[in-house]
Amino acid sequence: MAFKPFKLQGNMEHPSTVLEDLERFVVKDAPPTVYYIPDFITENEESHLLQQVYKATKTKWTQLSNRRLQNWGGLPHPKGMLGEKLPDWLQKYCDRISALGTFGGKTANHVLVNEYNPGEGIMPHEDGPLYHPTVTTISLGSHTVLDFYRPISAQLEDAPQTEESRYLLSLLVQRRSLLILQDDMYQRFLHGIQGTHQDCVTEKVANLSAAGSVPGALLTRGTRVSLTVRCVPKVTRANLLLGRK
Ligand SMILES: O=C(O)CCC(=O)C(=O)O
Numbered sequence: 001m002a003f004k005p006f007k008l009q010g011n012m013e014h015p016s017t018v019l020e021d022l023e024r025f026v027v028k029d030a031p032p033t034v035y036y037i038p039d040f041i042t043e044n045e046e047s048h049l050l051q052q053v054y055k056a057t058k059t060k061w062t063q064l065s066n067r068r069l070q071n072w073g074g075l076p077h078p079k080g081m082l083g084e085k086l087p088d089w090l091q092k093y094c095d096r097i098s099a100l101g102t103f104g105g106k107t108a109n110h111v112l113v114n115e116y117n118p119g120e121g122i123m124p125h126e127d128g129p130l131y132h133p134t135v136t137t138i139s140l141g142s143h144t145v146l147d148f149y150r151p152i153s154a155q156l157e158d159a160p161q162t163e164e165s166r167y168l169l170s171l172l173v174q175r176r177s178l179l180i181l182q183d184d185m186y187q188r189f190l191h192g193i194q195g196t197h198q199d200c201v202t203e204k205v206a207n208l209s210a211a212g213s214v215p216g217a218l219l220t221r222g223t224r225v226s227l228t229v230r231c232v233p234k235v236t237r238a239n240l241l242l243g244r245k
């Protein structure tokens, strides 16, 4: 496939118009709603973003058992996030993604940077209620496969629910793509990434053709850095926390 960077002029004054433009990127074989936009950023932007991520001081990283992360914008909290100004290199992408109408006219103010080495992943989880129910992800450096699961249900039958039995579908997320999850794919289903070195592409990958792959393909993972761009609607200012006007 010829390399054609994604072009879509976002317009914050008419976010719904732009969401209509996004319709051609809807993944139809998945529950509502997944938008998968290949080549959302150029190769130059990808290397620039990776440079910025790796410029951060060592203390900016939090090492977890199966990945490491940087948190930008503040720590989301039920009582409100104490907002921190985003660096320009992240603000630019928050603005660009928000201009697509993804956050209902609001602007993203929070970015989680996750780094996964081959063999690393993230347990199935929900992103929860602290965010506007939309998650958008830019992938850098390598593809990954994101797996979706039905929630554990209160059941009357006796069959135990395994991760395998709850498995719904997968999305192949290529480097430089933008993934947008909303509605049931945000609110209802869980998502996770298996800690493997290679992905075998199956028919359960709902965005096969958009991601330029075929069933049976074997994809070797490199180090992937993801930028998870979200909007935390409830933000507090330091003064408010200190009881000042
Ligand atoms: O790296 C990804 O694409 C997923 C990250 C994720 O699920 C999260 O940060 O909540």
Ligand SMILES: [Fe+2]
Pocket: 125, 126, 127, 191
């Ligand atoms: Fe998540």
